[in-house]
Amino acid sequence: MADLSILLNCKMPLAAWIIDIDHSSIPFCNAAAESLLTDSLGDIKSGERAIGKVLQERLALHLSELNEGDKLPFKWAFTSKDNTQFHVIGSVVVLDGNRKGLSIEAHPVVSPIVSNATCNINLLSQFKSLSFAVFDQGGNHVNSSEYFSEHFGAIGNLRDLFAVSGAATSFISRLAKQESLFQEISLSTKKGVRWHRIEASHNTSTGNVYLLTHDIQEARDHDVALYRLNNYDTLTSLPNRNLLYQQLESALLNARKRNREFGLLYLDLDNFKVVNDNFGHRVGDELIQRVAERIKKKIPSGACLYRLGGDEFVIVLENTKDITELEGIAESILNNVNNTYPVAEMEMMITASVGIASYPQHANDIDNLLKNADAAMYRAKSTGHNMYCVYEKHMAESINTHLTLGGGLRKAIEEEQFVLHYQPKIRLPDETVVGAEALIRWEHPELGMISPDRFIPLAEESGLILPLGEWVIRRACDQLQEWREAGHPPVKLSVNLSSRQFMQVNLVDMVEQVLEETGVDPKYFELELTESMLMADAKQSIEKLHSFRALGVTLSIDDFGTGYSSLAYLKKLPIQTLKIDRSFINDLGLDNDNDAIVKATIQMAASLNLNVIAEGVENRSQVDALNHYDCQEVQGYLFSKPLSNVDFLLYMQSHGLSNVDALVM
Template sequence: MSDLFFINTESREAARWLIDVSKSSICWSNRSAKALFSTEISKDRLLNSQLKNALIDKVQALTSLSPEREENLCWVIKCQDGRVLQCIGHRVHLGPGHLGVKVEAREMTSLVDMGSGQTIGSVDDDEPYAHLDAFNLSYFRFDITGKCLRQSAQALTQFENVEEFKDLFAVSAMAPSVFGQLLTKGRISTDVRFLTKTGIHWCHIEGYKESAGDSFYLQVTDKQDIRLAEAELYRLKNYDSLTRLPNRESLYLKLDSQIAKVAQKDQSFGLLFIDLDGFKTVNDSFGHQVGDELLCGVARRIQGVLPRNTQLFRLGGDEFAILVEDILNDSNLIEVAQDVVSVSAQPYPVEDLEMLVTASVGISKYPDHGKSIDDLLKTSASAMCRSKALGYNNFCLYDNGMKQDYRAQLTLGGALRKAIEEEQFELYYQPKIRLSDELTVGAEALIRWIHPEHGMIPPDKFIPIAEETGLILPLGEWVIKRACHQLKEWREAGHPPISLSVNLSGRQFMQSDLVEMVRATLAETGVDPKYLELELTESMLMADAQQTIEKLHGFRKLGLTLSIDDFGTGYSSLAYLKKFPIQTLKIDRSFVSDLGIDADDDAIVKATIAMANSLNLKVIAEGVESRSQIDVLNDYQCEEVQGYLFAKPMNNIDFSSYLSAQSQNQYDLLAPVH
């Protein structure tokens, strides 16, 4: 006779122990027994009722046998954790009235013959597997035509109307293949999809043909929960839980597959590295819930513009990547990047707010810019850093010169904090000129990093790093304090009073204590607030219009002047512009450079100045470099200008000399002629 399981004969020590049946306890056990029966034997060495009753019944049944007829005890038991164990024991006497059993046990894992007379309880020679019903095992017996001869009690609870072998299968076309393997090979072990009473489930089957050849047996183990757990584990490992996009792990797998695919065909593919501009400001100011909703909105919007042969990944934080397959030339990648930049810049409605973030995109191409996964990620990240340096909301295609830039970025990031602590920074000043008499009436403070080894580092190299790391907050505070002290020094030096403007970053503007910090600095330096001007961008103001209005009124109560910088390049609402307590608009240099040449720029500048005049706002045009631009701006009644035509940014010493020289010139012009 055959049994349903075979013993796992790995080279580990067998579990052995001695049981006192009368006391329901363990007299002795080895290490393997303690581990194997951890769920069946309590810490007090007491047996559970299932094991105890099985032993007592069998041992007492054997007491009437003479010593020469005494046989080994053999039983199958199913543990609470689902393992099936075979136990083999010998009846022993432990003393008067004490029955005992010496036991050896191993875990059972598959289907083979085991011989007859080895099960606990009664055995039906016509149906040798009936005893397995007691252990909740699901099994079937079929004849060689596929007709079901018997099924266990557990199988009846799982399946219904199983008259033929094919009735088990969710896809009946699979049945002949499995059935054929059983008939030809005599055994099978595989996973299939069965139709159960609760739906289609993945099941593991172990089957073998009887030695007589007229039937075969099939044990079925439901693996649906395991399969679902595996699927969930795969999802957690390979997909981002927030956006449901494939994650960095998936990108590595996909890139590895893509490289192998195109390497032999002399083909190319592209990788776009995306970093959101201004996201950290939103996250820090409004919390992670708002930030998470914004990230999901960005992901949905980018996915909506991607062509067929692309896939979007979230790498973590506010970083994304796009794999572009089967490209013909660089223009294919540039078109995708343009669409991403364009769609990302539109406002996002989040919790009754209109959030504004933009995207900086770096582009690399296989194999031109890297033949490995790491090289492609590095080159695309380098190109992304270049796009940020160019002013955000932009894209760049990698070139070899960016490698050094990327390394420099990493180096600067580590040195920036030390630079703030050691005040390695200096403010430069660019004059603001009143057009009516071309006198200097103000200046803009521009930060420069004077590195002890690398010399002067321009802002476009370190400001993006400061934004990303959060160091923009202490750096911005230093700029405001230094600007106020500078106004105090100019006043004490006897220079004519002029205004000094300071640019605020988006993250700095969202500081809850920013107004109080400025108030304390003005009080410390004794500077008249009307000479300090704060410049803000349109994007910054529109991130949360209501909170912006409250903060701007806080500055106005201090007596500060407020200006919108780079006007016309961002997203603004004229309805809100009327509500903002702003005194000045600065026309971006991109509109000034082609004045008198480009009719569209002329129209934009003229309309902006006219609108500002109607709202009683002062207008400053930046980037002025020629007299022809001055003529046009005068015609449009622009009040002030700023640009290289009059002066480049200067350090404190040069700017003081500049102010002194201008004061002398003015004195000479006013002095009487003899």
């Protein structure tokens, strides 16, 4: 016991004492403990004052599991008569008779750095990178670190920090009910309103508020930028596929819960790849932006427009009444999207194809709804550009066939599975063969003969139209040369050019090379082009046409009257033939307006010294009318469908030429 007494006195100035658990007494204590415990235990020198029963039982429970020198696994608070707070800890010692006891120490709690009224200014001044401040019970500024003052400026009251007064009231109210608070909130700084992460502590005894702030605006900006990068298209600023699926999932949930309908429109631009390939991606990107802006203006306020990528867009409309509502949106878009766009100092024109699908009529889940709208869009594209289609069940089969053909198209070009057929061109009034139009056909090894309206759109979309178009030109020239070498009368053979072919940079050089390699006289070779193709970039078109004329190639405008019909440019184009579209010939002799248009076109062509050919002639009344209007040539099923090489030669022999020189314009 004497050793323990010496040990306690060495603890000075800590209050230390010994507890004898078995005897429920305090046999020893130092002077500091005697002073500290006087009011609690009275005269402890006698060693007779027992400790409380509850404390005795609690300590005995822990003591049985501890060995000499082990510390108690807990500590308890003690407040002296002068309100000084202590943390009391204990460790195991051995008493007389090898009984276990406890050696107790009372450690004073260190006072906070902030007093009731002021902070330790010297300590705060040491924080160079922390934004720390102290406010009194009324929210008035007491002190702050240098960084805080530089960041927020002169702050008189805690409320001055908040950008919104309501946020200040809410913050102060919540802090009054709890000792600490963590929050992300916008605060007013010298640089403006910025997001901060704040940690606040409220001292309930003094009323002081200790505030630590951290500017997280850059992190917030980064998060926002990352969110936009993941969910919005960078080119058009439209929401992308991620947000589309989020809205569709929400729309599906609401529709199922409330027994409602919703629909979507799948939109794809026609021949957009032609723009990228011939004008560059920068021009293509600008065109996409202009198209997106126009579509967004034409859809209802409740509809959402998304860009999936490339030239594909999706429009979602919730709470629809019936399919006609979606059809109305499609019509509005198509009526406006094909107007010209001012892009890169040019007036560009592009059309679109739209597919429509509705829940639950066309699908019960998101993936199938999108797939079916896509299938409807492809049907619209294959039927004719600038159209919309509502999904029907058979379209899924059509899209599978579409994809199957697309996969075999490249192989077909490599293996030359294509053949040319020739539709005779007939001179009036003697109805003599003077030429032919070369038309491509695909002799598929498994599917048989495939018409061009099924595979040409695939070739346009995939870019294979360029090698396919070159094959047509070369094969047509080879055929002309074969006919000449076989001694057949010379005829003029025409080939259609697609818009993408015409925009091909080296098109003139390629045609010149083919003519030289095959030995064909250019005056017997004709290129047919559409008005819309020429007017997409009239200046460049005129230059290219003059280059063709320099080669001696004949030029014809196909489907005349269905495009721009710009007479101002027509007189500038170095062309030799106008081909009147079949839509004007169908009702010839039955519709006075069509008669007037055809007659005026023929008269205009005559004044410009141009040849005129009418296509789609199918009956004698049409021939009689065209003869009456002095139309020079006709073409159509009344005379012949497109024929194979052998059949065309037989037809030409039965409708032989009477004047070979009349062929050459």
